[in-house]
Amino acid sequence: MNNRLVIISNISTSLINFRGELIKKWIDLGYEVYTLAPGYNDNHKEILESWKAKTVEYNLNRSGLNPFKDLKSLINLSNKIKEIDPDYIFSYTIKPVVFSSLISKQIDLKGMYSLIPGLGYAFNDGGLKNKIVNKVAVFLYKISLSNNDKVFFQNPDDLDLFVSLNLISKDKTVLVNGSGVDTEKFYNTDPQKEKISFLIMARLLKSKGIKHYIEAARIIKKEYPDVEFNILGSPGSGPDAVSLDYVKKADQDNIINYPGRVEDVKPFIAKNSIYVLPSYYREGTPRSILEAMSMGKPIITTDNPGCRETVNEGQNGFLIPIKNHKILADKMRYFIENKNEIVRMGKKSRKIAEEKYNVHRVNQKIIQEMNLE
Template sequence: MEAGMRFLMIASFAESLIAFRGPLMEALQEKGLEMHVAAPDMPVGHSIRAALESRGVVVHHVPLERNGKNPLADARTLLALHRLMRRVRPDCVMCYTIKPVIYGMLAAWLARVPRRFALITGLGYAFGEDKGRNGLRAVVQRLYALALSRTDTTFFQNPDDEALFRRSEILPPDRRSCIVNGSGVDVASFQVAPLPDDSPRFLLIARLLGDKGVREYAEAARRIRARGARARFSLVGWIDNGPDAIAQQELDAWVADGTIDYLGRLSDVRPAIAGCNIYVLPSYGEGTPRSVLEAMAMGRPIITTDAPGCRETVVDGDNGLLVPVRSVGALEQAMMQLIEDWEKVVNMGQRSRQIAESKYDVRKVNAAMLREMGFE
């Protein structure tokens, strides 16, 4: 494939284009590609749009409801994406998160885009274990299967998700797939910060959703404080509008009783990571959790769940501890283990940085993706 081609990336959340795909776009531009992006909520003058345009990226607004279930709205998304592709005439399209993958891949196929790539960054709400989600999951699986049968390569961020898609025949046997180490982390920007040694300080960074394990984190914090342990528990994130969102009243109650130090939504999480000495993510499953990679790069031990995407980031007992999903008791025990062993905290933090450099450096991750897409 030659320079001068147009590459279109489609997202459901504008901020993710810079936060998660910025280095990948830069790598594509360095290969001589003309970079286009499409996402909702990016009118002229929007700060994210301005930041992308300053990098030489052509920005397109598309109507897309991330969490909506209105088929007419989704049909409008498909039509808008098809019209965009007929106008821009990209040589390659890459989509990530559920709706962009489904409707972006279908639109790209209808518009006869030559190369089509899907990136599965996690399973999302529809694939949760609650029986009430079974109907939604069945619909999403059928739509995924229709879309992914039109891809050249589907990228996964962990082997569990790839195995599920193969086993469930969401990804047809004749379609190529590739596992990459998450979105990677810029180890030069996320440098090692000294560990605060005055008291145990825990941190969780996440959208405030039940599936991120936020409630388990708050309950484990409450129990540890009830033991009299001199520990602090910080939370960074925001209340999402999904069906699994933490209620404002829940968050307010945690803050009011002193269980949680709520730091709000941060555009730069590095000061928050520097202010903790142990990072926690009790998620029910991820693609590969970016916040964990950032904490690892800054030299923090990790407590996370033995769940898809999460378990890949931790060698249990080496750079952190793995706990069962939804187990407040196990989470509490793991936290107490590190509260009582500062030497382990220090050693695990050093190993986290080493693993981040060797496995999750964003330059290595992007190089692997570019090779698969034919740009290396």
């Protein structure tokens, strides 16, 4: 019988978009892979099952701190895992990591592994609610991670924070270069330096820098009315959401173009000149930046955990302070006035994507650390 490997996510989309190549590699190596997620749609199930993965649904209250709902989710997940009787567990995002790590203490495994793909709202600076969420998150990680054989981190800031808080011992940590990017799928493209355009791909959230992007666009539009600013992404929700009316008004005023969310981002990346992500969210390593780099685009992003690792200052783009639309506008202006830099920095982005962020190299490191070959 093949070894059974369970991968646990908080949403089925990410199993395909962020872990697809890893799942396929595990299956190629002969492992019987079970994907656990709440709320599969038929398309996601069909894709995963076409790879020969076995899809299992479990109940999860993805956000919020309702202890009764979370206990119910924990029991439900525990039952599903015990039915499968896996040899290995690989989980990512806070609730799957905490729940599966606690469950792993009760069952016999060859290996328990977790991935921390950024810290999100739990470790963002904020008011009283954020502080409470932070305290709860730290406590949950502290009681659960000790049973992990390895914990993977996508940036050194997160790794150092977990070690400094005594959530995990240093010898159990592994640093990987984000989720990686398929450099063949996200092919190299010609630099777009004649008609300059900027692109951001993100949910409409304040912490993703959507407002700062739009306000920087307002400044540049007064000086260079022909320059385009594009936004791709679904509407946000909760207190961090940017008003859809605000974005649509900016679209009506010809400040930005907002087509909403699209399934295939590649044509949009290809036709834009520079990729921008002025995020102050606690990212792991933003996949959107890696996709833009792979397609040969210069990057403007923040000197913020997860984002800063993607840019060699002045080589493939620029790092800017968080929450500063004026400096963002300055860097945008630089590319408009120095078009040849779009070519030079775009080539460097592609080179970094190939050498550092190639998804197959990233996955190979994970597989080696899990001792699966």
